[in-house]
Amino acid sequence: MEAVQIPAGEISELVDRFYAKVRLDPEIGPIFNATIDDWPAHLSLLKNFWSTVLLTERSYKGDPLAKHLPLSLDPPHFSRWLELFEETAREVMPSEHANTIVGKSHRIAQNFQAAIAYHRERRFREHGAGGAPGSSES
Numbered sequence: 057m058e059a060v061q062i063p064a065g066e067i068s069e070l071v072d073r074f075y076a077k078v079r080l081d082p083e084i085g086p087i088f089n090a091t092i093d094d095w096p097a098h099l100s101l102l103k104n105f106w107s108t109v110l111l112t113e114r115s116y117k118g119d120p121l122a123k124h125l126p127l128s129l130d131p132p133h134f135s136r137w138l139e140l141f142e143e144t145a146r147e148v149m150p151s152e153h154a155n156t157i158v159g160k161s162h163r164i165a166q167n168f169q170a171a172i173a174y175h176r177e178r179r180f181r182e183h184g185a186g187g188a189p190g191s192s193e194s
């Protein structure tokens with residue numbers, strides 16, 4: 057597949073507009089507003105993240121999954137996140153670019169959700185009512 061080059065200006069506008077909507081969203085806004093104190097730093101981190109995901113530069117070196125595991129995120133939160141992200145991507149970039157970044161967002165969200173489900177299930181097995189003591193898993 058041909059790599060699509062998305063200009064930094066489009067990524068920047070997407071991130072700015074997306075989080076402006078997120079902060080006001082009744083469903084997912086409160087989760088962000090409770091966690092993020094420094095919005096300018098978060099926006100610049102997310103611009104680096106997307107530039108790195110899209111392979112235009114390698115400026116992001118974080119562990120996004122570890123940040124999301126403690127947040128008690130459920131499938132409806134992800135659906136809303138993805139819906140707002142796609143809506144904003146289609147507002148700020150040509151459809152070929154939006155298709156690329158929206159496709160990546162879905163794949164990353166799927167990985168997050170699978171990891172969150174796995175960790176929840178493991179915690180339940182270890183600490184929940186029916187958890188089998190002495191399970192060989194660490």
Ligand code: HEM
Pocket residue numbers: 084087088091092101102105117118119120123124127129130133134135137160161164165168
């Ligand atoms: C239910 C949907 C989501 C919610 C409510 C959510 C919420 C948050 C919050 C509150 C933080 C700040 C964490 C902290 O500083 O401790 C964060 C960080 C971040 N989120 Fe999400 N997120 C969601 C989905 C996603 C998705 C789908 C992606 C990527 C496609 C993503 C990428 C990131 C990245 C890269 C960071 C920065 C991590 C770091 O500090 O290095 N998030 N998110």
